[in-house]
Amino acid sequence: MTSPKPMYERPHVPIPPPGPKSRALLEKEKRLLYSAWSADKTVPFILKAKRGWLLEDVDGNRYLDMVTGWASTPLGARYEPVLKASVEALWESGGVECVSYITDYRVLALAEKLIAIAPPNMTRVAPDTTGTEAVEASLRLARAATGRYFIITFHGSFHGGNYTAGTAGPTSPDVGKGLREYVHGFIHVPYPTCYRCPFGQTYPQCGLTCLRYIEDVILRYEVAPEQIAGVLFEPIQGENGVQIPPDEWMQGLYAMAQKYGWVLIDDEVQTGFGRTGKMWAIEHWPDVQVDLMPLAKSLSGGALPIAAVLGTEETMTADDELYLGGTFAWQPAACAGALAGIEALEQERVLENVAELERIAREVMLPWRETYALVGDVRIKGTYIAVEFVRDRERKTPAVDEAAAIHQTAVRKGLVGIYENGLWWIRLLPALNMPPELFRHGLTLLEEAIADVERRAA
Ligand SMILES: Cc1ncc(COP(=O)(O)O)c(C=O)c1O
Known part of the structure; x- marks a missing residue:
C-alpha cells in the first residue's frame, strides 16, 4: 500500500x-x-x-x-488578505505619507482596532516603525509619566539594537558592546532562567531569590525606589532561549511595581499577537496589569514594517511635547496590512x-x-x-x-x-x-x- x-x-x-x-x-x-x-x-x-x-x-x-521573518510573518508568506489590503492601500494612498503631519484615515482605523484588542486598561497608542523604536518610546513615556529616571531591566533580555534599547537588554556582552559605555540609567538584574539559575538554586525551593534580589540588593545598595521610573521586561524571554518565568515571579514583580509606583513596560514585540497561545503573553498571568506595551513584528501581519506602543491614559497623556515615531511610522499601506492581519487572527481561529x-x-x-x-x-x-x-x-x-x-x-x-x-x-x-x-x-x-x-x- x-x-x-x-x-x-x-x-x-x-x-x-x-x-x-x-x-x-x-x-x-x-x-x-x-x-x-x-x-x-x-x-x-x-x-x-x-x-x-x-x-x-x-x-x-x-x-x-520556522523563522517567519523573526516572528514577523505570523500567517505565513503571501497571506492574501494582508498583502492585498496593503497593496490596495499603497495604491489608493499614493505611497509614503508623513502621517504625524497629515493623518491618513487608516491610522485611526488601526488605532481603534488595537485599543479594542488591548488589555482593558490601555486606551491610547503611539505609532512607530520598529520594535527598537517602540521600546525607546516606552522608556520616554515611562520617564515622562513619573518624572523619574532609572529603569530596571533583565539580564538576557533583548529589546532592540539602537543605543538605548541595545543597552536596556543586551542578551550577551557582544550585543551590548559599543553601546553600554554611552547610555546610562539602566539597572540590570537577573531574570528567572530556572534551568540555569544564576544563584545556583532550584525553583520553588529558592523562594525566588532573583526577585528578592531587587529589594534586598538593588533598592538597599544602589537606588531608592522613588528614583525608578519603571521596569522593562519580556513576559517570556525570546532571544535568550524562551525563558518562561514562574507565575509567582510575575505576580511578585507586579506587586513590587504597585508598591513603589513603577511603570511596567511589557515588551510584547516578539510575543504579541498570539505567538505564545494568547493574544498577549502577559495574559498568561491574568492578575497582572501592565502600563505600556511595545509592539512590532507580527503587528505587520507579514506585510510592511510597523510598530506601536499601547498604553494607559496616565502614561500616554503625561507630556504633550513628546515627539515619537518618525516620517515612516504607520504608513497607510502598513496600517491596512496590520488591520487585515489582526482581523485574520480573530476570524481564522x-x-x-x-x-x-x-x-x-x-x-x-x-x-x-x-x-x-x-x-x-x-x-x-x-x-x-x-x-x-x-x-x-x-x-x-x-x-x-x-x-x-x-x-x-x-x-x-x-x-x-x-x-x-x-x-x-x-x-x-x-x-x-x-x-x-x-x-x-x-x-x-x-x-x-x-x-x-x-x-x-x-
Ligand atoms: C522582545 C523584543 N523587543 C524588541 C525587539 C526589536 O525589534 P526590531 O528588530 O523590530 O527593532 C526585538 C527583536 O527581535 C525583540 O525580540
Missing part, C-alpha cells in the same frame, strides 16, 4: 546548501555588506521567494520556514491552531530530554519554542559546536529554525497558522538532525 500523498507542499533540498548560485551570492555578500553582517550568518543559502510556510533559495531548494501546535510540540519534543543525551532542556509556550543542547546533563556544559551542527544538518534536511553563532540552543518560530501535519514533519527533521549529530559525536 502506498502512503497517502501529503496535503501540503513539503520541503525538498536536492542540492546541498549552499548550492552554486547561493555560494556565489554569499561571497558577494561578504564583499558588499559591513563585515559583522556576514560574520554572524548561519543560514547557508540566499533566499529567492517565500510561499506559505516554505522558503525557496536561489538554487531551487525548498525549506520549511489562529489561536486554536497555536494550541494544537503547542500540543504536538509537547508530545514530540519533551521526550527528547530522555532520548537524546545532547538535549538538556526543551521550553515551549504556544509556538514559542527552544531546545537547549548540553554536552553533559550534570554540569549542563553548553554544546555550542553540536548545536551549530544540528542546525546545519536540519537545514540540509529542509528545516530552517533560528540558530545564532556561539549559542547552544535552536529556536522555532513557526507561522501561527502552519498546518499541524507540516509542523510535525518539521519536528521530525529536527529530531533526525539531533540523532545524526549525536551518532557522529559518539
Whole structure:
C-alpha cells in the first residue's frame, strides 16, 4: 500500500546548501555588506521567494520556514488578505505619507482596532516603525509619566539594537558592546532562567531569590525606589532561549511595581499577537496589569514594517511635547496590512491552531530530554519554542559546536529554525497558522538532525 500523498507542499533540498548560485551570492555578500553582517550568518543559502510556510533559495531548494521573518510573518508568506489590503492601500494612498503631519484615515482605523484588542486598561497608542523604536518610546513615556529616571531591566533580555534599547537588554556582552559605555540609567538584574539559575538554586525551593534580589540588593545598595521610573521586561524571554518565568515571579514583580509606583513596560514585540497561545503573553498571568506595551513584528501581519506602543491614559497623556515615531511610522499601506492581519487572527481561529501546535510540540519534543543525551532542556509556550543542547546533563556544559551542527544538518534536511553563532540552543518560530501535519514533519527533521549529530559525536 502506498502512503497517502501529503496535503501540503513539503520541503525538498536536492542540492546541498549552499548550492552554486547561493555560494556565489554569499561571497558577494561578504564583499558588499559591513563585515559583522556576514560574520554572524548561519543560514547557508540566499533566499529567492517565500510561499506559505516554505522558503525557496536561489538554487531551487525548498525549506520549511520556522523563522517567519523573526516572528514577523505570523500567517505565513503571501497571506492574501494582508498583502492585498496593503497593496490596495499603497495604491489608493499614493505611497509614503508623513502621517504625524497629515493623518491618513487608516491610522485611526488601526488605532481603534488595537485599543479594542488591548488589555482593558490601555486606551491610547503611539505609532512607530520598529520594535527598537517602540521600546525607546516606552522608556520616554515611562520617564515622562513619573518624572523619574532609572529603569530596571533583565539580564538576557533583548529589546532592540539602537543605543538605548541595545543597552536596556543586551542578551550577551557582544550585543551590548559599543553601546553600554554611552547610555546610562539602566539597572540590570537577573531574570528567572530556572534551568540555569544564576544563584545556583532550584525553583520553588529558592523562594525566588532573583526577585528578592531587587529589594534586598538593588533598592538597599544602589537606588531608592522613588528614583525608578519603571521596569522593562519580556513576559517570556525570546532571544535568550524562551525563558518562561514562574507565575509567582510575575505576580511578585507586579506587586513590587504597585508598591513603589513603577511603570511596567511589557515588551510584547516578539510575543504579541498570539505567538505564545494568547493574544498577549502577559495574559498568561491574568492578575497582572501592565502600563505600556511595545509592539512590532507580527503587528505587520507579514506585510510592511510597523510598530506601536499601547498604553494607559496616565502614561500616554503625561507630556504633550513628546515627539515619537518618525516620517515612516504607520504608513497607510502598513496600517491596512496590520488591520487585515489582526482581523485574520480573530476570524481564522489562529489561536486554536497555536494550541494544537503547542500540543504536538509537547508530545514530540519533551521526550527528547530522555532520548537524546545532547538535549538538556526543551521550553515551549504556544509556538514559542527552544531546545537547549548540553554536552553533559550534570554540569549542563553548553554544546555550542553540536548545536551549530544540528542546525546545519536540519537545514540540509529542509528545516530552517533560528540558530545564532556561539549559542547552544535552536529556536522555532513557526507561522501561527502552519498546518499541524507540516509542523510535525518539521519536528521530525529536527529530531533526525539531533540523532545524526549525536551518532557522529559518539
Ligand atoms: C522582545 C523584543 N523587543 C524588541 C525587539 C526589536 O525589534 P526590531 O528588530 O523590530 O527593532 C526585538 C527583536 O527581535 C525583540 O525580540
